[in-house]
Amino acid sequence: MENCESLGIELILHEQDRPAPSCPHGPTLLFEKACVGGAKGRRFYACSACRDRKDCNFFQWEDEKVSEARLLAREQENKSKMPTFTHKEYCARLKKFTSLMLHEKMFCVECELLLLPEERLAHSSHRLSEVTSVQLRRPSALLPPLENKKSNAQYLFTDRSAHFLLETLLRLGFTKVLCVGTPRLHELIMLRNFETKEKPMKSLLLDIDIRYAQFYGQREFCHYNMFNHHLFGAKASRDVLQGFLCESEGERLVMVADPPFGGLVKPLANSFSLLSQAWEAQHSNGGSVSEMPMIWIFPYFFEPRIVECLPSLKMLDYQVDYENHPLYKHGKSGRKQSPVRLFTNICPKDLVLPKEEGYRFCSLCQRYVWSLNKHCSKCNVCPSKDGREWKHCSICEKCVKPSWKHCGSCSRCTLPDHPCGSKTDQGCFNCGSLAHKRNSCPQRERTKFGKKGKTGKKMGAVVKANAIRKSGAERKAKKAVPKLQGPAVLLQSLRMPMCWPVMVAVLGAVLGACLPALAPGCDVSRNHICGARVQGDIMIGLMLPSHDSVQNLNRTSPERYQCSK
Numbered sequence: 001m002e003n004c005e006s007l008g009i010e011l012i013l014h015e016q017d018r019p020a021p022s023c024p025h026g027p028t029l030l031f032e033k034a035c036v037g038g039a040k041g042r043r044f045y046a047c048s049a050c051r052d053r054k055d056c057n058f059f060q061w062e063d064e065k066v067s068e069a070r071l072l073a074r075e076q077e078n079k080s081k082m083p084t085f086t087h088k089e090y091c092a093r094l095k096k097f098t099s100l101m102l103h104e105k106m107f108c109v110e111c112e113l114l115l116l117p118e119e120r121l122a123h124s125s126h127r128l129s130e131v132t133s134v135q136l137r138r139p140s141a142l143l144p145p146l147e148n149k150k151s152n153a154q155y156l157f158t159d160r161s162a163h164f165l166l167e168t169l170l171r172l173g174f175t176k177v178l179c180v181g182t183p184r185l186h187e188l189i190m191l192r193n194f195e196t197k198e199k200p201m202k203s204l205l206l207d208i209d210i211r212y213a214q215f216y217g218q219r220e221f222c223h224y225n226m227f228n229h230h231l232f233g234a235k236a237s238r239d240v241l242q243g244f245l246c247e248s249e250g251e252r253l254v255m256v257a258d259p260p261f262g263g264l265v266k267p268l269a270n271s272f273s274l275l276s277q278a279w280e281a282q283h284s285n286g287g288s289v290s291e292m293p294m295i296w297i298f299p300y301f302f303e304p305r306i307v308e309c310l311p312s313l314k315m316l317d318y319q320v321d322y323e324n325h326p327l328y329k330h331g332k333s334g335r336k337q338s339p340v341r342l343f344t345n346i347c348p349k350d351l352v353l354p355k356e357e358g359y360r361f362c363s364l365c366q367r368y369v370w371s372l373n374k375h376c377s378k379c380n381v382c383p384s385k386d387g388r389e390w391k392h393c394s395i396c397e398k399c400v401k402p403s404w405k406h407c408g409s410c411s412r413c414t415l416p417d418h419p420c421g422s423k424t425d426q427g428c429f430n431c432g433s434l435a436h437k438r439n440s441c442p443q444r445e446r447t448k449f450g451k452k453g454k455t456g457k458k459m460g461a462v463v464k465a466n467a468i469r470k471s472g473a474e475r476k477a478k479k480a481v482p483k484l485q486g487p488a489v490l491l492q493s494l495r496m497p498m499c500w501p502v503m504v505a506v507l508g509a510v511l512g513a514c515l516p517a518l519a520p521g522c523d524v525s526r527n528h529i530c531g532a533r534v535q536g537d538i539m540i541g542l543m544l545p546s547h548d549s550v551q552n553l554n555r556t557s558p559e560r561y562q563c564s565k
């Protein structure tokens with residue numbers, strides 16, 4: 001352990017021999033310091049949902065002996081963080097609330113609570129607003145979006161994206177939607193059921209935002225953490241979810257998930273895989289069972305990681321945009337386009353993207369693509385990922401971003417102002433061997449979630465290694481960063497990727513934009529930790545103030561967010 005040259009932190013799944021300790025957000029996740037060459041680092045538990053110590057500071061070494069007193073204190077702390085009301089109580093309140101006269105229906109803006117008449121006095125110094133029955137059906141418009149940029153910033157779909165999703169699901173014949181972190185889609189489905197005479201669509205919202213429990217019944221909302229697949233409502237919630245996953249005659253279910261963008265791919269993939277397995281368990285009747293249809297909404301530069309974890313998912317060109325995000329907009333040009341895409345196991349040719357918005361069908365790729373995504377006859381794909389028109393390099397024999405140029409010294413396409421001649425692209429990032437690349441490293445186990453193999457063990461559930469050699473430039477830059485010690489450094493490195501939104505927000509404030517921005521041209525953000533490497537999901541290495549200070553670390557690898565400037 002002493003000799004571990006740490007390369008970052010990685011998440012360990014399915015390897016624990018005892019249950020993980022819990023924080024107020026349910027079972028914690030187990031992480032391990034990754035060392036050069038795959039040596040074992042010390043493992044520790046940390047919160048699955050919060051990336052800011054201020055929100056949840058849970059930390060425990062895996063091998064730590066925890067005193068009775070600390071366990072008791074932890075239990076009390078977890079209890080004290082429980083919601084004021086149970087979902088059952090919220091439902092009883094909603095029943096009373098709906099029977100009130102219009103002028104009695106009040107919402108406390110400060111407490112974000114639907115008030116009963118007897119509670120008015122206690123909130124008399126708070127800002128109250130009347131709630132119409134229309135507003136009661138549109139909680140996402142009544143509740144201010146959560147703004148904790150590190151944990152659960154709520155970016156709500158524009159009408160364009162929400163309606164596209166709903167209409168697509170209807171066209172595909174789905175009758176039940178499991179809405180994971182998609183309150184606005186859930187709301188739209190419920191509104192459609194109320195407003196039209198069409199056959200109703202069933203919808204169940206799973207979200208960590210307990211405020212929604214005030215508006216929905218127990219069969220419509222479950223308090224859920226998608227990073228550890230934890231249902232807060234215990235058995236009653238499990239029964240609701242189990243029942244929802246069961247399709248009766250003529251019913252077809254689909255899951256639509258829109259996790260917070262800073263979230264780790266691996267635990268999300270694990271939760272979605274577990275949901276799919278629960279769905280499959282309801283449908284296996286001896287024959288072959290297909291996977292649960294799903295749409296996972298996430299930025300395009302996570303594609304390699306998502307596909308590594310869930311190989312059946314394909315990325316579509318559709319650009320998802322958000323009402324309360326000034327930069328995640330559709331139809332703008334260049335870097336202003338939204339980087340958020342749909343990843344799905346539904347056959348891409350069945351997902352018709354709107355022609356009037358500039359999408360077209362590529363008969364060679366058998367999928368709908370964005371207008372600037374031109375088919376390359378040499379690669380035989382429509383290659384663009386970021387919405388810009390890519391160009392073919394006949395030396396690299398692949399299509400590359402428009403801003404890249406082929407460099408003879410480096411024998412690859414890269415940015416014109418790259419550190420020419422650096423040998424960072426050679427060899428394996430896991431073990432350091434020059435004989436192979438990381439993908440074929442014998443020391444590396446793969447991340448893949450799926451059905452149980454013959455042995456009963458989940459296929460590739462344990463993901464190890466992905467350890468990465470550091471380049472000289474990174475080592476040098478790291479020296480400039482002050483060293484943290486112990487748990488602080490572990491939590492710090494664990495949270496690094498999630499710090500981007502905050503860093504970007506600071507920049508955004510300066511630029512007059514207050515929300516995080518991921519510019520498609522630059523795969524991470526305008527002010528991302530440029531050049532830092534990502535081990536699996538975890539950003540490792542160094543923190544650099546901005547893009548412009550590091551122009552030399554744009555070499556691509558599956559672990560590194562590409563930055564094309």
Ligand SMILES: C[S@@+](CC[C@H](N)C(=O)[O-])C[C@H]1O[C@@H](n2cnc3c(N)ncnc32)[C@H](O)[C@@H]1O
Pocket residue numbers: 049146151152153154155156157180181182183184185186206207208209224225226227258259260261
């Ligand atoms: C990017 S927003 C997506 C909202 C969606 N675009 C919509 O309009 O319906 C992320 C959603 O995930 C929820 N969320 C954040 N962290 C979560 C967690 N750990 N478990 C479950 N839901 C979470 C948030 O409350 C929010 O509703």
Ligand SMILES: [Zn+2]
Pocket residue numbers: 023024025026047048049050055056057058
């Ligand atoms: Zn926590």
Ligand SMILES: [Zn+2]
Pocket residue numbers: 108109110111112123126
């Ligand atoms: Zn109040």
Ligand SMILES: [Zn+2]
Pocket residue numbers: 362363364365366374375376380381382
């Ligand atoms: Zn094509």
Ligand SMILES: [Zn+2]
Pocket residue numbers: 376377378379380383391392393397398399
């Ligand atoms: Zn090409």
Ligand SMILES: [Zn+2]
Pocket residue numbers: 393394395396397405406407411412413
């Ligand atoms: Zn080239």
Ligand SMILES: [Zn+2]
Pocket residue numbers: 407408409410411418419420421422
């Ligand atoms: Zn070069």
